[in-house]
Amino acid sequence: MAAPTRDQVLSLLAAANNHGDLAVKTSSLKQAKDLLLSIDPSLAADLFPYLIELQSSPESLVRKLLIQIIEEIGFKAVEHSPTMISLLLTFLRDGDAIVVKQSIVSGTNIFCSVFEELIVQFQQYGKVERWLEDIWMWMLRFKDAVFGIAVEPASVGIKLLALKFLETFVLLFSSDIGDTEKLATKGIRQAVNVEWLVGGHPHPVLDPVVLISDANRTIGILLNLLLSVGSLPGCLTITVVNCLAAIARKRPQHYDTILSALLDFDPDFQRVKGCHVTSIQYSFRTAFLGFLRCTYSPILESRERLIRSLRAMNAGDAADQVIRQVDKMIKNGDRSTRDARVSKDDQPSTQSPVSGELSRKRPVPLDNEQLANGHDTISKRIRSGSDSHSTLPAQINDSRQDLSSVNGVSANVPVLDSELTAVEQMIAVIGALLAEGERGAESLEILISKIHPDLLADIVITNMKHLPKTPPPLARIANLPVTRQLSSQVSQSQVIAASVPINSVQSLSGTAQASFPSPTPTVTVTVTTSLPSDTSNFSNQPADSKRDPRRDPRRLDPRRVVVTPGGATVSIADDTGATKEFDEPVSSIKPVSLPVMTADDNTLSDLTVKIKNDDIISEGSPVSGPDQVTPKTEVLEMPGDIHQITEADTSLDPSLSSTDLRDEDLSKAKLSEDTETIGTDSSIFEIDQSSIDVQVESTLEDTCLELPQLPPYIELSEEQGSKVKNMAVRRIIDSYKHLHGTDCQQFCMPLLARLVAQIDDNDEFITMLQKHILEDHWRKGHELVLHVLYHLHSLMILDSVGNASSSAVLYEKFLLGLAKTLLDSFPASDKSFSRLLGEVPLLPESSLKILNDLCYSDVIGHDGKIIRDIERVTQGLGAIWSLILGRPQNRQACLGIALKCAVHPQDEIRAKAIRLVTNKLFQLSYISGDVEKFATKMLLSAVDHEVSDTGLLQSGHTEQIAEAEVESHEISCTSQVSESTISENDTAIFAKPSIQSVPSILFSEAQRLISLFFALCTKKPSLLQIVFNVYGQAPKIVKQAFHRHVPVVVRALGQSYSELLHIISDPPQGSENLLTLVLQILTQDTTPSSDLISTVKHLYETKFRDVTILVPLLSSLSKQEVLPIFPRLVDLPLEKFQRALAHILQGSAHTGPALTPVEVLVAIHGIVPEKDGLALKKITDACSACFEQRTVFTQQVLAKALNQMVDQTPLPLLFMRTVIQAIDAFPAMVDFVMEILSKLVSRQVWRMPKLWVGFLKCVYQTQPRSFHVLLQLPPQQLESALNRHANLRGPLASYASQPTVKSSLSRSTLAVLGLANETHEQHLSSSLHSSDTSSSVHGATLT
C-alpha cells in the first residue's frame, strides 16, 4: 500500500514542478498536500526533499501553495522543520508580493504555535526539546526580518501585514491583566501570552523579563511610525493607529503611553499630502470611541479627556451614545460579575500546569536528601570500622578469659572441631610463609587481607547453624559484633605471630590460643538473642519455656562424655586444671610440649603432626592412647619445659607494651609506631638474653629444686591478668560512651553484660561500670543496667546449682550497689530509683531492706533529734506504690513497709504514709483486707494497752503491751517538751505519780496508733462501728485522741451515710460522749437531714433518755417539739443549757427560731418544779442565764414576757423574782413595773403568799414610785404591808398627805396611815411614844 501512495505523491510533485499548465500545477500540488497530510509522518518526511525543490518554481501561486503546505505539515516531521521553516526567511525576500504576504501570514501562525508549544513544554517538563529550540531560533530570525519590513521601504500591502505581526508580537509578549471575560471568548492563540511564564524558573529561551522588554521596544517602533505620519500612506497610518488602539484595549498596562501619543498627534494635516485626511482623523475617532467602550479603571479615568477630543472632532453625539451604552453595560454589572467569576475560575485551570511543574520539581530536593543520607551512611560505616579497630586490644584478654570458660563447657567441643578446618587451612598457609622468614612478612599481610572475608563468612555460617531457633533479623544484628570480635582476634593473633617471626614455637602457641575462643561467641549469641524479649516479669515465663529445650542438650552432653572412656579422661583433666592452682602451669605446658617435640624436625613435619593431633581429638575414643605417651615425653623433657615457661613470660611483655601504646592519642600514631618497632626489637633482645640466661640456669638447675620457681610466675600472671582486665573494661566503656548508632549500642551492651557475669568478685570493675552508668544519660545507662541484670538473671536460671549461687550473689551485689548509688547521686524527685526497682527481672530481699531503711529507719542527728528527709520518704513510698502495682511477688513485703510507716512516730512521715495507704493501697481489692486488719490491730492495741496499764481490765495481749512500752520508752527519750506540756494540761488529774507520766506519754502514742484507722474510716464508714464499740473501754487519753480524729471523719462523711445513721440509732454502751460529739459535728455547719432528726428523736424516745443528744438538733426542731422537752433542757448543767438555749434561739434559715426570747422566758417560768421533777434552783439559774444575755433578752423582750405572764392563771412561781431582776437589770423599766404591780393588785396578789412576799419586796425597792400602788391596796393589805416593812409608813404617810393624793383616798386608808383630821394628830403623837399600843388597837379593830 505505501509504495503506490509514495509513487503517487512523487508523480504529483513532478507534475507540479514540470507541467506547463498553471492550473494543473496548482491542482497537482493541492492533491499532493492532501496525500502528505493523510499518510504517516515518517513516510511524509522522506518526501520533503522533493517538496522543497518547488521553491524554485517560477509561478508565484505554486510558491504560495508551498508556503501553505509548510504551514500545515510543518510540525508533523520535526526533523525537517528547521529546514522547511528556513524557507520562510527566503520567501520574505521573494519578488512577488503574494508570496511575501503568504510568508508573513504563515510565519505569524507558526510563530504563535511555536511560542505556545514552548510554554507548554516548559511548564510540563521544566525543559524544552532541542528541535523546538532550533525552530524557535529560526522564528526569532523571522521576527527580526518582519520588523525590518515594517520600518524599511516596502510594498504597502506587505507592510500592512508586517504591522499586524508587530501587534501580534506585542500581545504575545505582554501579560494580560485585562478583562478575563473577553479573554475567555477569544481563541486559544490569543489567550497564550508571556504571563504564563511568570512564577516558574526562568529559561534561557523563555525569560519573561527579556520577552516583555522586547514587547515594549516593539511598541516604541509603532509609536515612531506614528510620528512619521507625513511620509506614510494613509492606509499605513490608519493601520498603525488601529494596531496601537488594539494593544491599548487588550493590554491596559500600555494604555497611558499609547493614549498620550494619540492625543498628542499633530492635527496639522497640511503637511500630509496624498492622504485621505478625513479617514485618518476618523481612525482616531474610532480609537477613542473604542476606549470609551472599555471599562478598565485606567481608561475610565481618562474619559473626560477622550470626550473633549471627540467633541473637537465633532463626534460628541457618538461619544454620548457610547457612554449611554457603557452605562447600560455597567447597570448589567451583575451578569458581567458572574461571568467574570466564571472566567476567574478558568484562570486557575490555565495556571495549573505551573503548579504541576512545581509539584514535579519537589522530587529533586528529595534526591538531594537521599544523597545526603548516603553520605551519612558512609560516615557511619567509617565510624563503625574505627570502632572495631579500637576494640582490638580487648580481644586478647577476652580470648584468655574464654579459655577458662571453654574448659568448663564441654558442649562446645563439636563447634571447635568444625572451626578448626578453616583455622587449619589458615595455619598451614601462614606456616608456609613463616618458613620464608622475614621475606614472608609482606606476603603474610597480603594473605591476611585476602583470607579475612572468607574466614568471616565461614565463621558466620558456622554460628548460624548453631542458632536454628533464633529469628534471622535478631541473629544478624547480634552476630555482627561477634564477627568483628572473631576477626579482631584472628588479626591480633597474626600480629603477635608477626612480632616474633624468628621463634616459630611461640607463633604456633599464639595461633593455638586464637583457635580456642571461636566456640564461646556462639554461647554469647545464644544468650544475647534472648535478652531483648525479657521486657517484664510476665514475659519471663515464655522466655523460660524457650530456654527449656536448650537445657536438655547441656544435660545430655555430660552423659555422653561420661559414657565415653576417653571423654571421661578429658573431663577429669579439665576439672583438675580448674580446681588446683598449682597445677595450672603444668596444664599450660601441655599445648607447648608438642611443638617442642617437633622442633627438631622440619617445618612441614610440624604441621603434619598438628593435623594428626586434630584428628585424634575429633575421633574422641583414641584420645587416651596419645595421653599415655605424652606424660612420658614430658618427664623426659623436663629441662625443655622450664625453658618454655621463661619464653611464655617474655611473650606477655610485647602485648602489654602494645596495649599501653595504643592508649596514646591518635596524633602520636607515628611516634607510637616507631615505639612499637623499638619494642619489638627490644623483645627480640630480651629473648636472646633470656635464652642466654636459660643456658646458664640449665647448668645451675642440675643442683637446684623445681618448686622455688613456680610461685613467682603464678603471682605475676594474676596481677597482670587483673590489670589487663581493668584496662580492657575501661576501654570498652570509653568506646561505649562515644558510640551513637543503635547497632553499636547493641554491640557493646551484651559485651558489658557478659563481662559483668564473667568477672567474679571484682569490685573495681563493678564500681567502674556503675560510675559510667551514672555519668551517662540515665536513659542509656538504664538500658545497660537492665541488660546486665537480665543477663545475670538468665544465667541464674540456666546454670547449675554452683554457678547459680555465684550469679545470684553477683546479681544482688550489682543491683544493691547501683540502687544505693542512685539514691546518693540523684535528688529525691528523681524517678530512676523507682524505675530501676520496677523493671529489674528479680527483686531480692536486700533491695527491700534498702526501701525499708529509706522510708522507716530513724536517723538521730547531733542535736539528739530525729532527722528524716521527708522528700526521701516520699521517694521511697512512691517506689513502694509502683512495686505493689507492678510486682505481685513483692507486694506483701512492700505493703509491710508502707504500713510500718503509717504508724511512724514522726507526724510528717506518718501523714505521707497514711495518705498513700488510704488513698491508693486501700483502694486495691487484694490489699484492702490486709490494710484494714493492720489498722484495726493498731487501734485495739492503743485501747487495750491503757486498759491493761490502769488495771481496769485484764488483757491477754502481752506482746503488744511489751511493744507499746518499748515504743513509749523511746518516745519519752525524744519528746521532753511535749511531755511537760501534757503534764501541765493534766494538772487536774489526781493520779499516782507512777501513772501520771504514762498518760502524758501515751497521747502521742495513741495518735500514732489510731491515725491510720481513722483515715480508713473516711473510705469505709462502717469501720466507725468499731470506734464506737471500743470507746467505752478506752482510756481517757485515747478518748481524747478519738475526739480529735472523729470530727475529721464525720465532716468527710457527712450525715447522709447510712452506716453513720445506723450507729447513731443504736449506739453501744459507753459511747454517749462520742455520740454527742458526732451529733454536734453533723449539725455544726449544715442543716441536719430529716433522717438524722428522726433517728435521734427515735433514739431519745426509746433507748436513750438523755436530752443532751437533742441539743445539736434544737435548731431544726419546731416549737411544738421543743416545748415538751424544755424542762429537760433546763435540768441540764448550766453550760449545756446555755448551749441548748443558743440552738433554740438560732433556729434554721427556713423556719426561724423554734422559740423567741419571749417564749423562752415564758417557758422557763411555766415549769412547775413538782410536776416536772426539777429543782427550783435549776429554774432560777436558767432565768439568770437569760438575764446574762442582755443582747438577746432586751428590755423589750422582758416587757413582753412579763406582760404575757401577768395575765396567766396561776401566776408563775418566779414571776415576782423576775420582775425584781428586771428592775435591777433595766432601771428604766420602773414605770412598766408599776403597771405590772397595779395589775397584781387587781388580781389580789395577797392571795398568793409567795408572790405576795415578792410583791412587797418589789414595792419596797421601788419606793417612792410605788406609793401610788400601795395606796391601791385594801386597808387590810396595806396594814399588813406596812407591818412587814414598817419603815415605809412614814414616807407613805407623807406621800398621802399631799392634797391631791389625800383627796382621792378613802377614810379607812387614811385611818391606817393615821391621816384623819384630829385623830391624825393624836395618833401621830402617840405612835411616836408607844408603837405597841397602836398596833394593839388595830388588832382589836380587826377582831
Added chain:
Amino acid sequence: MKFRYAMVCSSNQNRSMEAHFLLKRQGFDVSSYGTGAHVKLPGPSLREPNVYDFGTPYKHMIEDLRRKDPDLYKRNGIFPMLKRNSTVKLAPQRWQENAADGSFDVVVTFEEKVFDMVIEDLHNRDHALLKTVLVINLEVKDNHDEAAVGARLTLDLCREIEAAESWEESIDEIIAGFENKHRRKLLYSISFY
C-alpha cells in the same frame, strides 16, 4: 473578479440590496447584510413600522404585508422592493452573524453609523487569517431614489478598486478621485480577518 465585496446597510432591504442587485448583475462576487437588531419596513405611519427578524424570507414579508394593506405597500414601493430582493437572495442577513460566509476584501457601508458598527465588529474578531479588509463608507439616504444612485456610485467605486493593481498602494488616490468626480464624501479604514 479578483475581490469579494460586501454591501452593508441597516436592514438589508433598500440600499444594500439595491447595490447588491446591481453589482451582482454586473458580475461582481458580492453579498449584502444589515447591522440593525431587526428588519424594519415602513408601516401605516412612522409610529407603526413593520418589524421582522433577520432571516425571515422576503416572500413571507410580501404575503404578510399584502394581507395587511396591499394598496399602501404597493403605492409606497415596498412590494416592488421586496420582489426585487426575493430574486437576489432568500432572506435578509445580519452582518454580525456572517462569520460562516468567509472573509471579504472590500466592505461598503452606506451610513456612518453602520460603518462604525462594522469597524467595531471587525476589530473585536479574532484575526486568525491575517487578511486585510478595506472598509469604505458611502453616505446614502434611505429612500428608493437615493438607493438607486448609491448603487451606481458603489459600482463605479468597485470598478476603480478592481482596476487598481494593488488597492493598498492606491487607495488614497482612488478615494480622492472618486470624491472629486462624484462630489460625495467617502471614509475608509483598514481591518483584518
